[in-house]
Amino acid sequence: MNEYIRIEKLRKTFKTDRVCLEVLKGVDLKIEKGDVCGIIGFSGAGKSTLARCVNRLEEPDSGKVFIGDVDITSLAKRDLNIERRKIGMIFQTFNLFESMTVKRNIAYPLEIQGVAKARVKERVDGLLELVGIKEKGKAYPAQLSGGQKQRVGIARALANDPNVLLSDEATSALDPQTTLSVLELLKEINQKLGLTILLITHELEVIKYACKSMAILEDGVIAERGGVDEIFSNPNSAAGRIFLKVYQDMRRNPSYSGGEGI
Amino acid sequence: MSLLNTPFWEVFLASFDPAAWKSLVPAIWETLYMVGITCVITLVGGVILGLILTVTNTFGLLPIVWLNRSLSAVVNCLRSLPQMIMIILMIPVARMILGKAYGVNACIIALAASCIPMFARLVESSLLEIEKGKVDAAKAMGSSSFQIIFRIMIPETLPSLIRGFTVAIIAVISMTALAGNFGAGGIGDIAVRFGFQRFQHEVLFAAVYVLVALVQLVQFAGDAASKILLKKRHLI
Ligand SMILES: Nc1ncnc2c1ncn2[C@@H]1O[C@H](COP(=O)(O)OP(=O)(O)OP(=O)(O)O)[C@@H](O)[C@H]1O
Ligand SMILES: [Mg+2]
Numbered sequence: 001m002n003e004y005i006r007i008e009k010l011r012k013t014f015k016t017d018r019v020c021l022e023v024l025k026g027v028d029l030k031i032e033k034g035d036v037c038g039i040i041g042f043s044g045a046g047k048s049t050l051a052r053c054v055n056r057l058e059e060p061d062s063g064k065v066f067i068g069d070v071d072i073t074s075l076a077k078r079d080l081n082i083e084r085r086k087i088g089m090i091f092q093t094f095n096l097f098e099s100m101t102v103k104r105n106i107a108y109p110l111e112i113q114g115v116a117k118a119r120v121k122e123r124v125d126g127l128l129e130l131v132g133i134k135e136k137g138k139a140y141p142a143q144l145s146g147g148q149k150q151r152v153g154i155a156r157a158l159a160n161d162p163n164v165l166l167s168d169e170a171t172s173a174l175d176p177q178t179t180l181s182v183l184e185l186l187k188e189i190n191q192k193l194g195l196t197i198l199l200i201t202h203e204l205e206v207i208k209y210a211c212k213s214m215a216i217l218e219d220g221v222i223a224e225r226g227g228v229d230e231i232f233s234n235p236n237s238a239a240g241r242i243f244l245k246v247y248q249d250m251r252r253n254p255s256y257s258g259g260e261g262i
Numbered sequence: 263m264s265l266l267n268t269p270f271w272e273v274f275l276a277s278f279d280p281a282a283w284k285s286l287v288p289a290i291w292e293t294l295y296m297v298g299i300t301c302v303i304t305l306v307g308g309v310i311l312g313l314i315l316t317v318t319n320t321f322g323l324l325p326i327v328w329l330n331r332s333l334s335a336v337v338n339c340l341r342s343l344p345q346m347i348m349i350i351l352m353i354p355v356a357r358m359i360l361g362k363a364y365g366v367n368a369c370i371i372a373l374a375a376s377c378i379p380m381f382a383r384l385v386e387s388s389l390l391e392i393e394k395g396k397v398d399a400a401k402a403m404g405s406s407s408f409q410i411i412f413r414i415m416i417p418e419t420l421p422s423l424i425r426g427f428t429v430a431i432i433a434v435i436s437m438t439a440l441a442g443n444f445g446a447g448g449i450g451d452i453a454v455r456f457g458f459q460r461f462q463h464e465v466l467f468a469a470v471y472v473l474v475a476l477v478q479l480v481q482f483a484g485d486a487a488s489k490i491l492l493k494k495r496h497l498i
Contacts, residue, residue: 057398084404095395098495099417109403112413142496160403 004033004196005054005164010063012049023049025220026063031213036190036197038211038228040204040243045217047200051166054198055087056080067164085109088157088195092169094149096141102152103128103137109159127155131185147178154185158193165189165197171206183210204247208232216240264461277467286452286468293448293476296366296438300373301431307378308430309423311337312385313411323397323407340379345437348376349444369438369446377434384426388419421488421497428484432477439473449473 012024023046031037041047052058054065056072065072067087075083096105103124104111110120128134131151133144141149150170157165167186171179187210190197199211207214207228214231216224216239223237235241263276276282311333317323318330343351349372356368392415400414416423442451449469457466492498 052398055402057401081404081406084402087402089399089402091395091399093393093395095393095399097396097399097414097418098497099420108400108413112403112405112409140494140496156399156403166402 002033003030004035004068005029005031005198006064006066007050007054008064008066010050010053010065011061012046012053012058013061023220024053024060024063027217027220027222029215029222029225031196031198033196034190034194035213036187036199036211038199038201038207038214039217040201040207040214040239041217042239043202045239046220047202047217048168050217051089051168051198051200054164054166055084055089057089085113085160086162087164087166088160088162089166089168090150090153090157090170092172094141094146094153094173096149096152096156098141100140101137102133102139102141102144105141105152106155106159109156113160123159124155127158130158130189131155145178146174147182150174150178150182151185154182154189158189158195161193163196165195167197167199169200169202172201172203179206180209186210204232204243205250208247216243263464265463266461268463273463274467276464277471279464282462282464282468285456286449286465286472289447289449289452289469290472292366292446293435293438293450293472296370296373296441296446296448297431297434297476300370300377300434300438303370303374304377304381304430304434305427307374308381308385311378311382312389315382315386316389316415317407317411323410337379337382340376341383343376345372345376345440348372349441364445366446366448369441369444372444373434373437373441376437377430380433381426381430384429385423388422388426389415391422392418421491424484424488424491428481428488431480431484435473435476435480 007027007029010024010027014021014023027050039047039050049058053060054072060073063073067083070083072080072083097108100108106124106127107120110123124137128137131154133148133151136144136148136152141152144152153170165186171182174182183206186197186199189195199206201207211228213226214228215222216231216235216237218237218239224231224235224240231240232244235244263273265273315330315333315337318326318333320327320330340348349369352368352372352375353363355375356371357363359371360367362368396414396418397410400410405414438446438448439450439453442448443454449472453466453469456462457469489498
């Protein structure tokens with residue numbers, strides 16, 4: 001086993017005025033290099049929190065996150081910023097910079113490191129080509145469809161040649177067909193670049209379509225972890241069984257959601 | 263010509279007579295000078311103060327709660343003072359900085375002291391409008407706090423910052439008119455001296471035209487600038 005991402009005993013509690021909400025109660029998760037690992041869980045299960053602890057957008061209370069040999073959780077701010085460049089992240093709400101054109105959005109992560117202009121331009125053009133929106137370089141984000149916005153988000157996340165891509169419900173705001181094409185793109189990137197992808201979702205279809213392995217997050221811990229087919233054929237956790245049942249119901253009755261296929 | 267003994271329209275017509283404008287024209291320059299300098303000081307001071315207020319708050323980029331609380335308290339104190347009182351309170355400060363407590367420059371100090379805190383709050387509220395996700399995205403890419411502030415927060419909220427600055431300039435103009443009483447000169451001074459003390463109401467009228475035109479112009483320019491930006495970004 002070539003474990004690339006190791007999450008160990010990760011705990012996170014949110015404290016608001018009076019209440020303490022224990023979201024992650026000791027998450028252990030190992031992800032191999034080049035894997036596309038889907039994490040599924042109910043709304044509020046703490047999937048986003050888990051993903052955000054990996055690049056420390058959220059500070060975990062305790063526990064460790066290793067990527068390769070680097071202990072992310074113990075990095076000082078400056079080193080963390082350097083390490084973050086190697087961890088791409090895409091979001092459900094895209095979070096593109098509306099003051100910048102598509103090209104400048106994608107160039108931003110390079111510009112902040114002072115990469116030479118010619119090099120940036122070359123890289124941006126390559127990325128636009130890779131995500132299939134070559135003609136949109138001069139457009140502003142507000143002029144794009146959701147699918148195109150997420151492609152920009154992906155290109156921007158890839159600008160630094162990261163080793164890891166964190167995808168937090170990246171397709172949840174998209175229609176089924178666009179979801180499919182964005183997942184296709186993520187699979188392609190995974191194959192071409194050997195990127196390790198942590199794919200957060202609340203749709204089993206997405207996992208079935210795009211992931212190589214999966215984990216179920218329930219009650220603040222990983223309830224189940226394994227290959228996609230393995231868990232699909234015989235889910236052991238309560239959450240796993242519910243997700244599977246909903247998935248099967250939807251397939252039997254395609255009018256439920258976007259339809260068959262995804 | 264006074265409204266007390268002359269029909270309104272005669273005063274009105276006289277307000278377009280060059281005689282009414284003779285003493286007003288130099289006052290316009292004084293006003294523009296005061297407004298100009300005060301606006302520059304307000305812009306710089308307000309942006310800096312507003313930024314500090316924004317980033318040091320509990321959920322900000324660099325939370326420093328004690329600094330945020332104390333600055334916020336100072337801002338509230340300054341904002342609670344009417345302009346007249348501010349001018350008087352600033353007498354010692356003006357004397358310390360300029361060596362005298364009256365005149366145009368002393369007035370600028372008082373104006374800035376009340377406009378900086380006001381504009382700082384406008385800057386703060388504009389900067390807080392930014393979607394949290396954009397800041398998260400910038401952080402996730404390894405941006406420093408400095409880069410997040412100057413490359414993301416300010417550019418993203420620029421249309422709103424411009425609208426805030428427009429409001430601030432207009433506040434400066436009206437406060438400048440008031441400051442005239444304290445030996446600072448300017449349009450407000452002319453309006454009060456001629457219109458109130460000498461009952462030359464045609465001069466008062468002329469002064470009002472200038473003030474109204476000035477405010478309209480600033481509002482128009484501010485609206486246009488912010489609209490151009492939004493159009494460029496295809497947000498409207
Ligand atoms: N910054 C925060 N402060 C307080 N509570 C928070 C914060 N962020 C998340 N939470 C709470 O933590 C819990 C887990 O949130 P999280 O966003 O990780 O869930 P999720 O699994 O991603 O859900 P969803 O599928 O709806 O995105 C929720 O109950 C949420 O209200
Ligand atoms: Mg979430």
